[in-house]
Amino acid sequence: MNLKLNAVAIQTLVRKEVVRVLRIWVQTIVPPAITMTLYFIIFGNLIGRRIGTMDGFDYMSYIAPGLIMMSVITNSYGNVVSSFFGAKFARHIEEMIVSPMSNAAIVIGHVSGGLIRGLFVGLLVTAIALFFTKLEVQHPLVTVSIVVLSSIVFSLAGFINAIFAKKFDDISIVPTFILTPLIYLGGVFYSISLLPEFWQTVSKANPVLYMVNAFRYGILGRSDIDISHAYIMLFVFMITLFMVAVTLMNRGVGIRE
Amino acid sequence: MTALRIKNLQKTYANGTQALKGIDLTVEAGDFYALLGPNGAGKTTVIGIVTSLINKSGGEVEIFGHSIDDDLAAAKSCIGLVPQEINLNLWERVENIVVNQAGYYGLPRKLAQERAEKYLRTLRLWDRRNDIARTLSGGMKRRLMIARALVHEPKLLILDEPTAGVDIEIRRFMWDFLREINAAGTTIILTTHYLEEAESLCRDVAIIDDGRIIEDAPMSTVLRKLQREIIVLSLSEVMKEVPRLDNYEMLLREDNDLEVAIEPSHNLNDLFRQLNERNITVVSMRNKTNRLEELFMGLIEKKSNSAAKDPS
Numbered sequence: 001m002n003l004k005l006n007a008v009a010i011q012t013l014v015r016k017e018v019v020r021v022l023r024i025w026v027q028t029i030v031p032p033a034i035t036m037t038l039y040f041i042i043f044g045n046l047i048g049r050r051i052g053t054m055d056g057f058d059y060m061s062y063i064a065p066g067l068i069m070m071s072v073i074t075n076s077y078g079n080v081v082s083s084f085f086g087a088k089f090a091r092h093i094e095e096m097i098v099s100p101m102s103n104a105a106i107v108i109g110h111v112s113g114g115l116i117r118g119l120f121v122g123l124l125v126t127a128i129a130l131f132f133t134k135l136e137v138q139h140p141l142v143t144v145s146i147v148v149l150s151s152i153v154f155s156l157a158g159f160i161n162a163i164f165a166k167k168f169d170d171i172s173i174v175p176t177f178i179l180t181p182l183i184y185l186g187g188v189f190y191s192i193s194l195l196p197e198f199w200q201t202v203s204k205a206n207p208v209l210y211m212v213n214a215f216r217y218g219i220l221g222r223s224d225i226d227i228s229h230a231y232i233m234l235f236v237f238m239i240t241l242f243m244v245a246v247t248l249m250n251r252g253v254g255i256r257e
Numbered sequence: 258m259t260a261l262r263i264k265n266l267q268k269t270y271a272n273g274t275q276a277l278k279g280i281d282l283t284v285e286a287g288d289f290y291a292l293l294g295p296n297g298a299g300k301t302t303v304i305g306i307v308t309s310l311i312n313k314s315g316g317e318v319e320i321f322g323h324s325i326d327d328d329l330a331a332a333k334s335c336i337g338l339v340p341q342e343i344n345l346n347l348w349e350r351v352e353n354i355v356v357n358q359a360g361y362y363g364l365p366r367k368l369a370q371e372r373a374e375k376y377l378r379t380l381r382l383w384d385r386r387n388d389i390a391r392t393l394s395g396g397m398k399r400r401l402m403i404a405r406a407l408v409h410e411p412k413l414l415i416l417d418e419p420t421a422g423v424d425i426e427i428r429r430f431m432w433d434f435l436r437e438i439n440a441a442g443t444t445i446i447l448t449t450h451y452l453e454e455a456e457s458l459c460r461d462v463a464i465i466d467d468g469r470i471i472e473d474a475p476m477s478t479v480l481r482k483l484q485r486e487i488i489v490l491s492l493s494e495v496m497k498e499v500p501r502l503d504n505y506e507m508l509l510r511e512d513n514d515l516e517v518a519i520e521p522s523h524n525l526n527d528l529f530r531q532l533n534e535r536n537i538t539v540v541s542m543r544n545k546t547n548r549l550e551e552l553f554m555g556l557i558e559k560k561s562n563s564a565a566k567d568p569s
Contacts (some may be wrong), residue, residue, distance in 0.1 A: 004363060257305070
């Protein structure tokens with residue numbers, strides 16, 4: 001593999017993805033900002049005042065890390081699935097397929113685009129959160145590493161979704177029927193300690209729970225789970241999904257006849 | 258040096274369609290090569306396999322000595338592709354499309370920008386560099402795809418019907434441009450439905466039909482095989498019926514045009530003498546179809562007839 005060629009190709013692809021995100025900022029940047037502002041106002045402020053505290057934190061502070069992580073996950077996933085499927089649909093994916101850049105480089109370039117948008121939106125939502133509550137980051141390294149790893153994992157998942165997608169409906173099925181329930185049941189709005197023991201066990205099968213709690217641990221210093229489990233799970237998912245994505249590309253699934 | 262070597266190339270699609278039934282093809286470096294055939298003959302499948310857009314079912318492909326099985330990246334680096342369908346990112350700026358393509362081939366940004374300017378200027382698109390591709394006309398989009406295919410300066414340029422839907426002026430401009438880059442050393446493989454385009458540009462030709470090569474020879478050799486031509490005579494007066502001339506097969510068109518089939522044994526002096534004897538005045542004369550088209554149809558018909566006679 002020609003490393004220099006692939007490094008330039010990845011750089012080009014990342015630049016293209018960033019330009020795309022900025023060009024359609026009304027679709028990529030504004031919606032999460034508005035949605036999260038509404039969450040903070042309705043759940044955090046209006047309803048949160050009646051709820052009081054959760055795990056020793058006022059409700060607004062408790063849900064802020066989960067909402068930031070939710071926006072990172074959905075935007076990372078959404079960016080890659082729409083960008084790659086859009087390229088497939090309009091057939092300009094062929095620009096990359098005919099070129100000597102490796103399939104791993106194509107995956108890395110798209111995932112980097114998802115990561116950049118995820119982090120950008122995450123920062124924006126964090127800035128919005130600061131209007132409503134005070135966030136003092138307890139473990140900066142954990143906070144940053146968890147958000148980056150989660151963004152990469154969901155970017156890879158979005159890439160695989162796009163590989164299999166044949167029509168635009170196919171790129172909204174997974175976010176609607178799988179991703180959203182996992183996020184809402186992943187401890188964004190509540191501590192699983194509030195659930196009966198059986199549902200606590202069931203909740204621990206949800207990977208998003210680990211990401212949200214590890215991120216919450218980074219910011220608030222409080223988690224429902226052991227964060228080492230979150231790291232193990234994230235690394236396993238990241239490596240597995242990357243291998244799957246590259247293998248599918250090498251076989252030409254969804255892109256070559 | 259051989260630019261492209263294809264051995265026993267086969268492709269069967271998932272639906273069972275056998276698009277290629279064992280094709281052998283060799284294109285020498287520097288050649289201007291035409292790949293012709295009717296719709297569905299397998300031309301685009303061959304190009305798709307050579308450019309990695311389609312997986313082959315069997316056979317071997319080498320591009321400038323690099324096998325697509327063992328040395329795919331090197332093989333791909335040698336090729337520039339102008340596909341049949343518009344496959345541009347229509348929301349991207351014209352210049353970005355070309356610069357990004359150069360990046361996918363590993364060209365540093367500065368060099369990519371210089372090359373993009375060079376080819377966008379040459380293909381008369383520089384003034385539109387900041388526009389999004391969607392706003393370009395059909396001919397401009399085709400030229401943009403050529404600029405994109407050339408930005409890494411490939412040794413082998415493959416054009417799959419590059420002038421489809423392009424007006425005559427732009428087509429002639431593109432012909433001149435392709436002749437120039439071929440003269441400068443780029444090997445070109447062209448598929449086209451405009452057979453006069455192939456006759457005008459290409460030195461060698463392969464004709465593919467039903468997944469098999471049915472002719473592969475220098476253009477001049479192929480053209481020599483032509484047995485007859487149709488000429489169209491414009492007459493000064495409207496004729497009610499076809500004049501009876503000895504030895505000539507003729508057809509009268511509504512607009513005073515008389516089509517005459519000229520066999521190798523005929524001579525035009527004899528034709529005009531007979532017309533003169535019947536007081537028929539010819540105002541002008543032209544070829545009805547280009548000669549390659551005649552040959553092309555002849556080969557396809559010949560193959561169909563022999564298949565009908567020999568069902569095995």
